[in-house]
Amino acid sequence: xxxxxxxxxxxRRSVNLSLDEAVVAEAREYGISLSRTSEAALxxxxxxERWRRWQEENRDAIEANNRWVEENxxxxxxxxxx
Numbered sequence: 001x002x003x004x005x006x007x008x009x010x011x012r013r014s015v016n017l018s019l020d021e022a023v024v025a026e027a028r029e030y031g032i033s034l035s036r037t038s039e040a041a042l043x044x045x046x047x048x049e050r051w052r053r054w055q056e057e058n059r060d061a062i063e064a065n066n067r068w069v070e071e072n073x074x075x076x077x078x079x080x081x082x
Contacts, residue, residue: 017038019034
């Protein structure tokens with residue numbers, strides 16, 4: 001694989017974190033990357049919060065759509081093969 005086919009490197013920022021000493025020691029003992037693990041957990045939390053907020057912002061439309069389907073059925077249901 002050449003350099004052109006690889007995705008661009010992500011920019012990284014140094015940050016300070018306060019973590020439980022015992023957890024850090026055990027993670028290091030097991031060879032767990034604190035940076036990568038923290039980044040993955042933070043990315044997951046951000047994704048979940050983004051989804052929660054989207055659902056909240058679109059609650060009225062989602063509820064209206066659900067009511068419409070309850071009253072009218074699934075569109076084109078007669079064309080479904082299952």
